[in-house]
Amino acid sequence: MDTDRQATITVPAAAPLCVPPRRGRPRSEAAEQAIFAAVERLMTEGGTLAELTIERIAQAAGVGKATIYRRWANKEALLVDVLVRLEEPEPPLPGTSARDDLVVILDFMRRRGLAKRSRWVLRVVLDQMHSMPALKETYYEQVVLRRREIMRQVVERGVAAGEFRGDLDSELLCEMLIGPMLLRAVVWDDSPLDDPQLPATIVDSLLQGLRGQAHRVGAA
Amino acid sequence: MDTDRQATITVPAAAPLCVPPRRGRPRSEAAEQAIFAAVERLMTEGGTLAELTIERIAQAAGVGKATIYRRWANKEALLVDVLVRLEEPEPPLPGTSARDDLVVILDFMRRRGLAKRSRWVLRVVLDQMHSMPALKETYYEQVVLRRREIMRQVVERGVAAGEFRGDLDSELLCEMLIGPMLLRAVVWDDSPLDDPQLPATIVDSLLQGLRGQAHRVGAA
Numbered sequence: 429m430d431t432d433r434q435a436t437i438t439v440p441a442a443a444p445l446c447v448p449p450r451r452g453r454p455r456s457e458a459a460e461q462a463i464f465a466a467v468e469r470l471m472t473e474g475g476t477l478a479e480l481t482i483e484r485i486a487q488a489a490g491v492g493k494a495t496i497y498r499r500w501a502n503k504e505a506l507l508v509d510v511l512v513r514l515e516e517p518e519p520p521l522p523g524t525s526a527r528d529d530l531v532v533i534l535d536f537m538r539r540r541g542l543a544k545r546s547r548w549v550l551r552v553v554l555d556q557m558h559s560m561p562a563l564k565e566t567y568y569e570q571v572v573l574r575r576r577e578i579m580r581q582v583v584e585r586g587v588a589a590g591e592f593r594g595d596l597d598s599e600l601l602c603e604m605l606i607g608p609m610l611l612r613a614v615v616w617d618d619s620p621l622d623d624p625q626l627p628a629t630i631v632d633s634l635l636q637g638l639r640g641q642a643h644r645v646g647a648a
Numbered sequence: 649m650d651t652d653r654q655a656t657i658t659v660p661a662a663a664p665l666c667v668p669p670r671r672g673r674p675r676s677e678a679a680e681q682a683i684f685a686a687v688e689r690l691m692t693e694g695g696t697l698a699e700l701t702i703e704r705i706a707q708a709a710g711v712g713k714a715t716i717y718r719r720w721a722n723k724e725a726l727l728v729d730v731l732v733r734l735e736e737p738e739p740p741l742p743g744t745s746a747r748d749d750l751v752v753i754l755d756f757m758r759r760r761g762l763a764k765r766s767r768w769v770l771r772v773v774l775d776q777m778h779s780m781p782a783l784k785e786t787y788y789e790q791v792v793l794r795r796r797e798i799m800r801q802v803v804e805r806g807v808a809a810g811e812f813r814g815d816l817d818s819e820l821l822c823e824m825l826i827g828p829m830l831l832r833a834v835v836w837d838d839s840p841l842d843d844p845q846l847p848a849t850i851v852d853s854l855l856q857g858l859r860g861q862a863h864r865v866g867a868a
Contacts, residue, residue, distance in 0.1 A: 556778070556779045558779065559776045576836075587860070590861075591859070591860050592859065593857075599839060603831045604854060606827075607831040608827040610831055612823055629816075629820070630824065633816055633820075633824065634824060634854065637813075637856050638813050638816075638855050639811070639813065639855040639856065
């Protein structure tokens with residue numbers, strides 16, 4: 429949070445970032461699969477997240493409520509895992525440079541945006557999440573904060589290596605590098621995401637700067 | 649949408665952008681005020697947007713349903729106007745340069761973010777909007793698209809004047825200039841927004857570029 433950016437930066441190497449820490453795996457994969465499938469089916473049938481109850485999910489999955497509560501403390505915890513399952517796993521970072529890592533992160537965001545557009549269930553769950561504060565908070569703590577931390581470490585590594593400017597707040601630097609793709613992939617639903625070169629174009633343009641080569645021609 | 653960016657750019661001068669076109673003003677300001685206040689009161693009492701009906705709003709406002717339908721075609725149209733009222737009006741753009749206009753636009757987003765954090769009703773309405781597709785679409789068409797168009801024109805003016813790079817898609821350029829502040833003000837709720845210098849810092853840093861001055865010191 430308030431780390432002294434310019435002083436000792438103790439960022440782990442790229443490798444540990446690749447495999448995010450998973451919460452303890454449940455023992456019965458079959459029951460878990462049935463539960464995930466049940467939530468997805470209930471949502472596809474037009475249900476809302478708010479209407480879902482543990483009881484209804486258990487019934488649809490053909491398991492007892494206790495089976496669900498052994499794995500998840502509450503509905504929010506279960507739904508966050510449903511969301512994580514609906515999404516692709518985070519990719520490994522090459523670690524060749526902060527620039528290269530950022531391109532991979534932005535490409536993950538690009539593909540996630542495409543998935544959100546094409547996978548109705550994912551979109552509905554992500555959208556409905558906004559009106560369920562407890563779910564939103566759990567998702568934020570378990571998924572968003574971890575992803576932000578990965579980005580922050582990449583950015584700080586880039587600053588430490590002299591790849592990125594060192595005179596800006598690292599959180600702000602992070603927002604500048606991530607913002608455009610996040611905007612396109614998550615907030616504005618109609619901008620194209622198909623171009624696989626987009627992440628590299630964004631990162632390299634931001635590094636180079638957006639100022640016009642020519643000076644202003646006649647300040648009208 | 650698919651305007652030929654590099655060719656003839658017919659951007660109006662800054663002035664027309666300052667005063668966004670308003671839909672026809674209703675005749676009775678008092679009735680309108682009562683209706684807006686009623687919606688805000690119902691929301692403050694813990695209601696949800698989905699539960700609100702024109703009947704309930706009319707009753708709370710002490711007006712007939714016909715009074716509401718004379719002004720708004722449906723609930724979504726009314727709620728978008730409620731949202732617009734909850735927000736500050738868009739600021740005039742100085743028009744001195746595309747850079748200066750962008751700083752003003754980003755500062756509007758910064759102040760809107762602060763308002764969303766401090767005004768509970770605004771936050772609730774904006775969050776709940778996500779799970780009401782018809783409202784979201786109406787808000788998008790009436791508010792978001794207009795704001796995006798203003799930004800797009802500023803960016804295209806900057807490209808035409810040589811202030812900004814001309815080799816990038818103008819929509820992408822727009823996202824790069826807007827993304828960081830939008831991310832901070834709208835998506836990530838915990839980054840600080842108090843610094844009035846933030847908009848200028850963002851725009852100027854993006855124009856200069858984020859590459860480190862020093863080259864990489866020892867690729868570890």
